[in-house]
Amino acid sequence: MKDSRNLARIIINRRQGQVPLLDFEAGEKVKENRLVSALAEGKETTRNQLVRTLYDQPSAKNDNAFRQLHSRVFGKLLNHLYFLDHSDPRFSVSRRYQLECLDLLHKGLILYQEGASALSARVCASCMAKAMDDGFTAYAIEAAQQLRTIYAEMQEVKKFRAVVKDLERLQGLRRLEEQAEAIYAEARLARTGPVARLATLLATLKLHLEQVRQLHAEAQTPATADLYYRMQMIYLEQSGDYQGIIDLALEAEHQLARGQFNAHRFDVRFNLFMRMYAYLLTQQPEKGLEVASEAEKHFHPTAVNWMYFEEHRLLLALHAGQFDLARRVVQRAHLSPVFERQNKRAQQRWELFGAYLDFVRPSGKPSAARRRELGRLALMMPEYSRDKCGLNVAILIGQVLYFLREQDAEAVVLRVESLRKYRLRHLREPTNQRTRLFLRLLQLISDEQFDPVRCAERAGPFLQQLANTPPPGEAFAEVEIIPYPLLWGIILEHLRTSPPVLKLVPDATA
Template sequence: MYELNALARLLKYCNSPSCSLPEMNMKGKEGMFVSKLIDNGFDSDEGAALDLYNASPNDVRYKMLKHRVKKKFYNSLFLLNYQKLKLKPYVQSEQECYLLLHHANLFLKQSDFKLAEINVKKVIAIASEYQLINLEIAALEIILFCNSELGALKSYKSNKQKLDELLKKKVIDREAVSLFQLIKIQLNKSVKSRREYLPQLQNDVLHLESLWQQSKTFDAFNAYYKVYLWYYELIGDFSKIVELTVLSEDLVKNGDVSILRFDASFNKYVLVYAHLRSSKHKMGLYYAEKYVQDFNKNSFNWFAFFENYFLLALHSKEYNLAEVLLDQVFRNSYYNRITPVAKERWQLYQAYLFIIKGDDLLKHKATNPYLISLPEHSKDKQGSNVAILILQFYYFLQKKDIEALIYRIESLKKYIHTHLKDAFSLRSKLFLKLLVLTVTEDFNPDVCRKRGQKNYEKLLATPPPGDAYSEIEIVPYEHLWQSILTVLETKEV
């Protein structure tokens, strides 16, 4: 039933499915079956057979009906409109090539070599433009057969040379893609698996770069590009990611990498993100402002890009800009369509902007400025647990709730002991210790500053870890500590 439901969902993207499918308003079983599949689908064969024939799925009438409808659904796939599917342009061109190859093979079976040749020449033109090597090879193999049958020696030799060159590239290209696929499997296993694979991954990056330089194909470059990003993100060297993203833009501009295949939007997203993580805030804001118009406001990608833009503003202490960006997010009508997890992140961002900016008007706008209703932490240390703990501590500090703060330090100590044992948690561990210090030193700002100086200096000297292992700091801990000291100085707790 999964197969039929999936096929039915594709029918709305067909140009004219009516030529091969029964009318959905017909009273016949086929019409009823197709209509219900398109509207809601069926959960199971048992439900479909019962609804249509009041029988079991083994009923021969149901089996025959299912066979006929499935065959017609598959025939309708030839009528898919790839523009309606909103696929990337190169994918539409790829599908066009497959259709042309299908036509060419039909003409070959009829020994109409001229018509076959006309179709595969179109394939070669498209495949060459988009660097679709497999399709270009398939087209050249057909055209060589046609050249042979038509006795076109000169064309045969020329096309044979092109095919030989492509086959050599294909061997290298396939090696790069296979290595990429193997690496992806290794990195998707677990955090432990990623760590164990890191030493080998560095060598793999160099090997993939060599393969790309040999083949100059897009698929080889894409394998190198993605694995490079994974490696340097895992080790936390975001400066290297900045280098690659800037270089990639130059390669595309110079024609060394296919502009038709390269995902420019993703590269721009990563470029801004890498500037944030490498603390190159000024340049990051420059690129964010430059590229923001390239993202459709009615898309999830726009919100993902704006997260980095907003965080760059916070880390740069451009709080007025951060407030403007936050307002744009909440005013975007597409906000209601993003995931609940993404909405929670934006609530976190709003809360942090409030505490660091200290704007009463901003607090009034916030529906839950300290996220007191959110859970303190889940069973593991993934997500935004530390960020929420800090917010809640700040809330009780502002309220001068001594009893709640004393209770909180026990919770913080337990969290540090349970979840922040690894080296990549050092910054969070140091900052939570500073929070504990404020309570143990009776909220005395001078004593807290003096007694906390050692941990504060360690914090300054400790760079953020790689993204695979850490919670992101919405506001740098250094900035938050100065803000807390200010609170202690201005309020008698």
């Protein structure tokens, strides 16, 4: 009971006069709770709107009161981060164990500073054991360092010598982990660079992979195991070996079942997502959708990676020709509370996907507002389009689709000619073969004056070459939002049912 009495005295003597947390039980009668509700709902988006909601009308006095209220509420919201529920299995499995270690470390430090050294040693020892079991070497080191200080003060010679020995071993492992983390970070950073940098990535990536393998062979910690696994994924992805990704992911699941991966560190969500992604790139969208159905229960709708998961499920649905499912995914995505938290590029991708979907499967006659929005997308080049890879080609193709739908023959011809020049200028690498072939198909629309029969007759050789050309590695990939052969078939059907027309311009000399 001695430790309990010490803890009780610390809390009684050192507690704050007012608990720095929100009292949610008090309901909406408390302004703090009303502000939190308004912020969470997001209906009032400006400061003045929030002042009106809370104080009826804006004024200098109310504005000052709001500023103080907001500052106080913001601080209390930060304090509530200590009490979030991390037990939901749809979040990263390592999160709860990492935060348990951090929580024990925090408590151990506070107890030591309050003079409860014996109790602090117990808590820090628990932290160190848990961190070592779960592979959080950095936290194990901090706990061991605190134990070293406590045992020295308490003259616990045997325990002191033991923890010093453990600390030296842990610090050696951590140095290996940090080297592996640095290499992995460099590999991830290189993937997002410009095309010229991406083209040189494969030349060094194999060396990086071997370096991480050697570091893991020496360290044998859960952290290095995870890094080596992810580095293998990056290498396979960048080299275009998508079947290798599927095989590696399935083998990792078997290793997890056999206990060869630490279950507290292995991210099942990442594994399932990589399988989805690989099935998309190996043109097996039906299998990818099966994995997506399995993976959905592992992704929380409020998690930051939920939208990325939904984005790939949408692409799988589009590639499988399941356009009704794709429509439901788009509608659900726009209703998601995390949609607005995406960066600008991610939101523009969803706009582009929606524009493609409107072409292949219109949801009735578009409203005037939707027509204006589609026109804006067709005429603007989003910020990510300046690089000559990724979605740039998809945007240019999307412009052709928009003007086909508008039955504007002159605009279609103009865009097709622009694509011809673009193909000759920017798509010379062998890795751009699929895109070059599809742009040649689009050229037929102009060459054959929108005649679907002649377009279909001349398309045969290009379609055969497309069938024989696999997708390139991720480092060079252009995004086929809808597979080129499927999209070409939809375009031909559009030419049959709604061919573009030339707008007659009055002859000024008549």
